[in-house]
Amino acid sequence: MFGIYLKRELSRRKKAALVIALGLALGIALVITVNSVSAGMTQAQDKVLQSLYGLGTDMTVTKARTAPTSGSSGRPNFQFDAKSEDDDSTQSSDRVMTQGGQALASSLVAKVAAQQGVSSAVGALSLNVTKVDGSFTQGKAKSSTSGQSNQGGPGGSSGGSMPQVQGGGASFDVNSYSVGGVDVTDQDLGPLSTSKITSGRTFTAAETNAKLAVVGKSYAKENKYKVGSTFKISGTKYTVIGIATPDSSDSTTDVYLPLKQAQTLGDAKNKVTTIYVKATDSKQIDTVKATIQKNISGTTVTTSADLAETVSGSLSTASDLATSVGKWLSIAVLAAAFLVAALLTSSAVSRRVREFGTLKALGWPSRRVTRQVVGESMVNGLLGGALGIGLGLAAAYTVTAISPKLTAQLGSTGGGMGGGPGGGPGQQSAQNTMEIALSAPVSATTIALAVGLAVAGGLIAGAMGGWRASRMRPADALRSVS
Structure with missing residues (x-):
């Protein structure tokens, strides 16, 4: 009897059932999309940390470099031997x-x-x-003769010479x-x-x-x-x-x-x-x-989570949107979908006063009427969940197919292995930048969450509608007869 009546009522109210299911579907689809994109952000961030820092592990242990002692700058110095050859050295x-x-x-x-x-x-x-590496070029000494006489002194001469060095230098x-x-x-x-x-x-x-x-x-x-x-x-x-x-x-x-x-x-x-x-x-x-x-x-122990905080660029911006704005947006839309489903179910119950009043007059207890309304809402919720999963998977597949490029930057880091967890004071500064293709993987946990939300939406809508139906009396059916 329950199944027959349920099928008849849902067939008779197809439009109302479809509106409720679509409202839940949109909220569930948004939750799946946000969760999938957030998972893709996590994967992209892991790629950044692994490739830019060469982490490839769970953590690293380092020790901060101490300040140079007095008389030692810590900077490289080079010494070259002096050579006397005339040619380039x-x-x-x-x-x-x-x-x-x-x-x-x-x-x-x-x-x-x-x-x-x-x-x-x-x-x-x-x-x-x-x-x-490079070479020194030795200069050539040349003398210049002056036309003035040098008179009055002992050993005076009629002219003098002034040596000059021409050419020479270094190229390294x-x-x-x-x-x-x-x-x-x-x-x-x-x-x-x-x-x-x-x-x-x-x-x-x-x-x-x-x-x-x-x-x-x-x-x-x-x-x-x-x-x-x-x-x-x-x-x-x-x-x-x-x-x-x-x-x-x-x-x-x-x-x-x-x-x-x-x-x-x-x-x-x-x-x-x-x-x-x-x-x-x-x-x-x-x-x-x-x-x-x-x-x-x-010692300083650095994990992937510590390094993730240093990632900037469009990857970081998109990650923040997915984890904060996206989360609250999906919660708001889902709450609105639940509320709309509950209100539509309650409104539908109000339009069925004569029906439920007659059923009670025929001997249906309130709990049976409530169960009937909750059953209809659960079917609407499951239908909305199926549509929502389909829409969510389509959105996630679209993101993966398009694979939008995100830029990741990790600020001032040392070159080589020291640039990652081994970074510390005194290291050379370098800007590491890379592009990551975003994907949106959908996990079984996300699908299970969608099914749970569909059931929850159906229960919430059914609870409100069932409560409304249980309060009706057989006399309400008589008053509704025109």
Whole structure:
């Protein structure tokens, strides 16, 4: 009886049912769209952090650089030998300095790895190499003869000469690039983990102190390096064994060396500037961060959430809209949809006075009338939910198909690996910018939320309409007869 009556009443009031369902559908579709775009923003932000900072992990441990001591500016200086040759003299000098933060003892890597909640930890050393090369040109001394006599003095002569230096000078070129020391025994974690070897190979676990190098794609193109090419840093020759291409954008690290070689170049034996940490549970990152900071004093632990706060540009603006304005807008529209559905259901009940009064006169109790109204509203709600899911999926698919480009900028950061979590005072300033294609993935959780909202909308509308219907008396039906 319930199903037959329900089907007949919904068929008889198709327009009213459709209006209620569409109102709920619009609110639900907006919620799905906002949630999907917000999830896309999160994915885009993760790509920015991984590619620009080379994080590729859960957190990093660094130590802020201390201020230079008196008499030491911390700036690079170059010294060239004086030569007396008459011809041009070519000079070249490399200045290798650690960058990012203050150097940490390599023993801290094992200590960090032993902390509760840490799955693994590796150390890396970030260096900056400034190369100055060029030549001095020696000037030529020439004498000029004066036409005046020099009389009256002993040994006087009729003329004198004044020597003059002509020509000469110097021409030098300055080139700066970043070098990353990689723990070759665990390359799944650390600065090289966010790049793919597109030519040649990477280091083997046995090449802990080999004079080999992997160079970034952009740096290799700029210097015309390929697999098998050689170059020198501070007089040490390195052979290129691989070309690394970053996953999402150009990496700020130009050259990767085995960690021990980088430590030798930077005069930082048994030192690292960044410790990359992988947590056992991604949901416990904040707890692990607090544990490391508590047990290893003087260090700074940086997570992806910390770095996300530094992202600016259109990605940040869109993310704010999706998470704040979008959230409140969807709540407002959804509340309005629920209210409209409830009012329309209540109004429909008011127009059915004779019907419900007659049913009560025939013996229907109030709870049965209420159940009938709630059942009709639930069907309207589920219909609205189905339409809303369809509209929401269509909107999310449209966003993904269009893939609007968003710009992400991360303010002043150090070059190379130190530019990310390892950044600290005294590092070089660089502006990292990249473009991200926005997508709108729809998760099962979002669909479940939409179904829940549809049921809730139906219940709210049915509750108001059922309450109105339960208050009707058989006498109301008689009064409505014209």
